[in-house]
Amino acid sequence: MQEISFANITTDVPSYPAADEKDITVTILRLDKVHPLISGNKIFKLRYYLEEAKLLDRKKIITFGGAWSNHILATAAACQLAGFEATAYIRGEEPATRSSTLTEASQLGMKLIFVAREEYTRQKRKLADETGDAYIIHEGGYGTKGAEGAATIAQHFHQSGYTHICCAAGTGTMTAGLLMSALPVQEVISISVLKNNLQLETDIQALAGTCTGQLTTIHDYHFGGYAKYKPELIHFMNEWYRRSMIPSDFVYTGKLFFAIDDLIKNNFFPPGSKILLVHSGGLQGNTSLSKGTLIF
Numbered sequence: 001m002q003e004i005s006f007a008n009i010t011t012d013v014p015s016y017p018a019a020d021e022k023d024i025t026v027t028i029l030r031l032d033k034v035h036p037l038i039s040g041n042k043i044f045k046l047r048y049y050l051e052e053a054k055l056l057d058r059k060k061i062i063t064f065g066g067a068w069s070n071h072i073l074a075t076a077a078a079c080q081l082a083g084f085e086a087t088a089y090i091r092g093e094e095p096a097t098r099s100s101t102l103t104e105a106s107q108l109g110m111k112l113i114f115v116a117r118e119e120y121t122r123q124k125r126k127l128a129d130e131t132g133d134a135y136i137i138h139e140g141g142y143g144t145k146g147a148e149g150a151a152t153i154a155q156h157f158h159q160s161g162y163t164h165i166c167c168a169a170g171t172g173t174m175t176a177g178l179l180m181s182a183l184p185v186q187e188v189i190s191i192s193v194l195k196n197n198l199q200l201e202t203d204i205q206a207l208a209g210t211c212t213g214q215l216t217t218i219h220d221y222h223f224g225g226y227a228k229y230k231p232e233l234i235h236f237m238n239e240w241y242r243r244s245m246i247p248s249d250f251v252y253t254g255k256l257f258f259a260i261d262d263l264i265k266n267n268f269f270p271p272g273s274k275i276l277l278v279h280s281g282g283l284q285g286n287t288s289l290s291k292g293t294l295i296f
């Protein structure tokens, strides 16, 4: 399998007339280029968990997620690269045909155990209590070590060059990491991709502890909820690609780019703002859309 390459990460400044008009610059941190399967923020969130598992001499990693989860596929690939056995508990009954995400995870040697939705939360709690000789990574990599790993994303951009650092949030682990590494004058803006996840800010603060950056969570751009979308979002993603040649995914980064575009147009950012948009990867999730939906 292809090795992970942090050297592939770039900071791109695409043409952006709507931002120019407001005297705002937008830079994209291309974490999506790190690896095709362990893409975007996932390797950063996983790195210290895997390191600890090695230190503790655990042979097996157990984790949790849904059928199209970027975290599941990234964990499967990272475990294969690092020489761990991997098992994942997948939310929901086994479907007649598996998603491409699960097919690929399974080809990478990950054992998949399907758990009915009603059972899933109970099973997660139970397993988290009885680690045995396995090392447990929580769903989405949520946890302190995940945030500490995400804080190392900051090694890949020039920190003092930005007034705002913006990212998409599921569990908020990446946001917590970006907040931990932020400067006191910087604002970290976290776009929730879940509907009404009012827990998000508390979850982020719980991981980030007493950090210096300023956090804003925004809940208005979920498009109906997690992995839900509307034609407006798809249209935006295609237009964004036409202008910048940067692909996005409809679960996370498409919603992030849409949100920031909308906020720029509505004067949320003062003139002179230098915005860093974290492209956290996740492009494999687009395979769940029917062919031709996206132009890339």
Ligand SMILES: *Cc1c(COP(=O)(O)O)cnc(C)c1O
Pocket: 040, 041, 045, 070, 071, 140, 168, 169, 170, 171, 172, 173, 174, 175, 249, 252, 253, 280, 281, 282, 283
């Ligand atoms: C997992 C993921 C996120 C969310 O990260 P959290 O740390 O759970 O908030 C954001 N973007 C992409 C592309 C992801 O795959």
